Amino acid sequence: MLKGKRIYSAVSNTAAIQKLNFDKMYLHRLYKFSKPAFLMIVLCAVVQLFINLKQGITATPFLHFGMYAATFSMPRFVDVWEFEVNGSRLDFSDLPAYKTDYIVEPVNRYYQNRQGNDVYTSTIGRLLSKAYVPHSPAAFNVNISKQAFYNWYLNRVSSLLGKRVATIKVYKTHYLLSGSELQQQQSKLIYDID
Amino acid sequence: MVLGVFLYRFFTKGLLSQIKPAFFINKLDFTTWIVQATGLTSALLNNFALCVLFEAVYFLLPFVYLWAYAIHSRLMNAVGIAVFTYGILYSVVYCSFPIDSIETHIALMVFPIVFIPKSLQGFSLMLDAARYFFIYFFASAGVWKLMLGGVFNIDQMSGILVQQHKEVLTSNHSGNLHSFYWWLITHRVLAYCLYALSTAVELFFIVGFFTKKLDRLLMFLYLGFVIADFLVMRIDYFRTLPILLCFIYSKYHLNDKGDGIRGRKALNARVS
Numbered sequence: 150m151l152k153g154k155r156i157y158s159a160v161s162n163t164a165a166i167q168k169l170n171f172d173k174m175y176l177h178r179l180y181k182f183s184k185p186a187f188l189m190i191v192l193c194a195v196v197q198l199f200i201n202l203k204q205g206i207t208a209t210p211f212l213h214f215g216m217y218a219a220t221f222s223m224p225r226f227v228d229v230w231e232f233e234v235n236g237s238r239l240d241f242s243d244l245p246a247y248k249t250d251y252i253v254e255p256v257n258r259y260y261q262n263r264q265g266n267d268v269y270t271s272t273i274g275r276l277l278s279k280a281y282v283p284h285s286p287a288a289f290n291v292n293i294s295k296q297a298f299y300n301w302y303l304n305r306v307s308s309l310l311g312k313r314v315a316t317i318k319v320y321k322t323h324y325l326l327s328g329s330e331l332q333q334q335q336s337k338l339i340y341d342i343d
Numbered sequence: 344m345v346l347g348v349f350l351y352r353f354f355t356k357g358l359l360s361q362i363k364p365a366f367f368i369n370k371l372d373f374t375t376w377i378v379q380a381t382g383l384t385s386a387l388l389n390n391f392a393l394c395v396l397f398e399a400v401y402f403l404l405p406f407v408y409l410w411a412y413a414i415h416s417r418l419m420n421a422v423g424i425a426v427f428t429y430g431i432l433y434s435v436v437y438c439s440f441p442i443d444s445i446e447t448h449i450a451l452m453v454f455p456i457v458f459i460p461k462s463l464q465g466f467s468l469m470l471d472a473a474r475y476f477f478i479y480f481f482a483s484a485g486v487w488k489l490m491l492g493g494v495f496n497i498d499q500m501s502g503i504l505v506q507q508h509k510e511v512l513t514s515n516h517s518g519n520l521h522s523f524y525w526w527l528i529t530h531r532v533l534a535y536c537l538y539a540l541s542t543a544v545e546l547f548f549i550v551g552f553f554t555k556k557l558d559r560l561l562m563f564l565y566l567g568f569v570i571a572d573f574l575v576m577r578i579d580y581f582r583t584l585p586i587l588l589c590f591i592y593s594k595y596h597l598n599d600k601g602d603g604i605r606g607r608k609a610l611n612a613r614v615s
Contacts, residue, residue, distance in 0.1 A: 175475065179468050186465070190472055197476075201483065209374040209435050209445055210452045214480050215487030221502030223531075229509045241510040242518050246577035247355050249510055251442070258368050258441035268369040273376055284380035293366045301365035301389075308356055324513060326505060329529045331513050 206276070226325055230256055231336070233318040234306065248309055255305070256319055259298055260339065262291045299342045317342040344585045345405045348451065351582075357442065359387065359394040364440040372445070375435050384439050401433040408458055423458035430455050447579065449480060450586040467595075474589035478551035481565065485545030494542045500534035501527070507576055527575070537575065544568055558590040 180187040197211045207213060230253050232239040241249045269289040277284050307314040319340040324331040352358045367384050378384060387393055404426045411419040434448040453476055457469045488494045496502075505512065508524045527534045544564050550557055565587065569580045 175468075175471055179472075182464055182468055186460075186468070197479070205371070207372045207374075209372055210431060210449065212446060212449070213487070214446065214484045215491060216446065216484065217499075217503050218484070218487035218491040218493045220492050220496045221499050221506065222496070223498045223502045224505060227505060227509050229513050231510075231513070238515060240514045242514040242520050246573075247357070247579065249577075251356070253510060255441045259366065262366070262368065268371065272371065273369060276373075277376055277380065282377065282380055284376075288379050288382050288385055289369055289376075290385075291366060291369055297365060301363070305362065308361065322513070324509075329525050331509070333513075 206272075224326060226323060226334070227331060229322050229324060229331075231320045231322050233316075233320070234310065234314055235316055251309055252306060255302060256340070259293075260321075295340075299340070303342055315343060344451075344454075345402055348582065349402050359398050359437065359440075360391060362440065362442060363389060363391055363394065364442075365389055366441075367439045368441055370439070372435075374431070375439055378432065378435050379439065384436055387436065397433070397436070401429060404429055405455075420459065420461050423455075423460070426458050427455040447582055450477075450583040453477070454586055454588070470589055470592060473586065474593060475552065477586045477589060478548050478561075481545055482548040482551075485542050485548070488542045488545070494539060497535050498531055500538040501529075501531040503538075503576075504528050504534065537571075541568060541571070555593045558593045562587050562590040 176187065176191070179190060193211075196208070200207055200211045201213060204213065232252065239252070241253075244252075269286065273289060274284070274286065303314055303317065306317060317340070318338060319342070320336045321339050322336040323334045325334050349358075353361075356362070365388060367379075367388070369379075387397060404422070408419070408422045408426050410416075411422045416422075431452045434445060434452050437443060438445040438448065453473055456473055457466055460466050460469055493499050504524055504527055511520055512524060514521060527537075544567075547564065548561060551561055566584070569584065572578050572580055
């Protein structure tokens with residue numbers, strides 16, 4: 150133990166360590182102020198690092214901040230959601246970005262929900278059970294009837310566009326990227342809402 | 344900050360009470376699962392009254408804190424904790440519906456941590472904590488681009504732009520926006536330079552862990568990043584700007600007793 154103290158004394162007296170000035174370091178100041186607060190902050194830092202290194206499930210507010218970090222190649226084909234509102238094609242270049250998201254995203258998510266691939270069955274239910282968190286499948290049921298979605302979506306788009314919307318046709322159109330243009334290949338009517 | 348968010352959401356029809364959500368999405372996020380398991384997310388579906396109540400609490404709590412602070416109430420600490428935890432709860436629930444992405448709410452969730460402590464010293468330490476968290480948030484975005492290889496791909500930005508703006512690119516008429524995005528996509532080296540530059544800016548934020556002397560520069564770099572992101576990607580990160588308050592106030596230090604402020608300009612500091 151005495152040898153350990155001598156080694157510690159020798160190390161802490163080196164010029165490099167002297168320069169660090171522990172008193173000014175954030176964690177040292179936090180520790181002196183409040184040990185519970187210090188433990189909380191250190192725990193948060195450890196959880197954040199663990200979640201980022203694991204690259205799997207997040208736990209808000211501990212998120213992955215790797216937006217657009219994965220490799221994006223130039224796609225050969227692109228699928229685009231297109232909309233006909235009251236019989237006229239909706240032109241998104243005339244709309245602000247937030248309205249585009251508010252119109253496209255619900256259709257995209259509803260479509261994905263209807264494809265199956267139930268995350269609750271494959272992942273959520275299993276992990277919540279492992280963590281002994283009481284839950285019921287009904288609280289994770291993402292399905293709604295087509296009519297319920299249609300009714301909600303008509304009202305939502307009417308509100309966003311500031312006019313009465315009687316019909317919406319939603320197409321999924323397949324485009325080929327060729328040079329500096331997207332050439333339409335195939336268009337399929339997915340939802341006919343009225 | 345809260346008033347700004349409310350007004351923005353109100354005029355863009357982004358309040359839960361205006362959306363009246365009809366369905367939600369299951370995400371790979373543990374906090375979201377805990378909230379969903381309580382039944383709160385399901386209860387808000389097609390429930391205008393509950394949406395109004397849920398949002399009213401979120402937007403009014405900061406004002407309750409302001410009142411508690413003004414009258415030196417013993418409840419100040421408890422209200423501060425309520426503001427912080429309810430802010431996270433609200434953001435988690437809001438992003439469970441197909442409206443928004445949780446990353447844009449990071450400042451709204453993290454910044455209220457400064458309202459938890461009772462003392463000036465505690466406030467200062469939590470302000471620093473929020474500052475370090477934000478630096479990690481932004482710098483790690485740059486690290487991810489290195490680790491996942493995005494920055495080594497010359498077609499990266501062009502590929503991102505095609506996916507991000509496909510609704511505009513397939514529009515009927517050729518406006519300025521349409522032309523601008525096609526021009527960037529076809530000039531892939533220039534587009535890649537934008538991506539590489541943003542990565543460099545993100546990685547530069549690592550200096551914030553070692554010194555506060557460059558905080559003003561970091562602040563302007565982030566502001567530039569948010570504006571460029573909005574113009575090039577049409578992504579709105581303006582809601583994260585309040586976290587820059589951590590950089591603005593980082594130049595102030597507590598005095599030796601920990602009950603007052605010293606710096607280039609004096610503040611009227613309240614001592615608890």
